[in-house]
Amino acid sequence: MSRWFIVSFIGAMLASGTVFQNAPASPPPNPAQRYEDAEAYKVYSAALANSDKPMLIQLETWADIRCLNSVRAADKQAASAFDDYVKVNETKWVLQDKFNFPKPPKLVGPEEIRAMFVEQEKEYQKGGPVTQRGYFILSAVGFNAEKTIAVVNIYYTCGGLCSDGFLTVLRKTDGIWTVTKEDGVCAIAS
Secondary structure, eight states: OOHHHHHHHHHHHHHHTGGGTTOOSSOOOOOOEEOOOHHHHHHHHHHTTTOOSOOEEESBOOOOOTTHHHHHHHOGGGHHHHHHHHHHTTSOEEOOSOOOOSSOOEEEOHHHHHHHHHHHHHHHHHTSOOOOOOEEEEOOOEEOTTSOEEEEEEEEEOSTTOEEEEEEEEEEETTEEEOOTTTOOEEEEO
16 A cells, blocks of 8 residues: 555544544544534635635544634634634534535535545556646634634645645625735745
């Protein structure tokens, strides 16, 4: 089995949370709940609007807090949205098909993610070209009380060392969510 496949497989397992299923003695997590916040889907749609990647999105949310303190320090106005981001991401959520994209995204679960990487490994083993299959992993969205500032983590992975993401702040002006250059303040790359 190739090193590339092993690294890809481990990345997929970490992203889907299945690596720690046999971890000892902590209370079982609550089952994921449906994520129904309509404003959050507007935030996702705005944040991903300019992506040229296929819209495959992991079904369950996952939050990365590595950059939280540096982003919080850079944007004092968004403090309550950061607090809400931490709170709302204590729960694992199941995303719904409520995005606003020209072409609807496909929500993928752990089985489909594993199948993507197995197919990718088969291509690699044959020695031919390998189609990079990737998907987005989204956090739940943290908001300030007025829902005019949002904090979200967007991560994209396609196996092995092919991944990147960012924790970003979006602002709502005249009913439109936008990411400004100043707000995309923390990139996460692997």
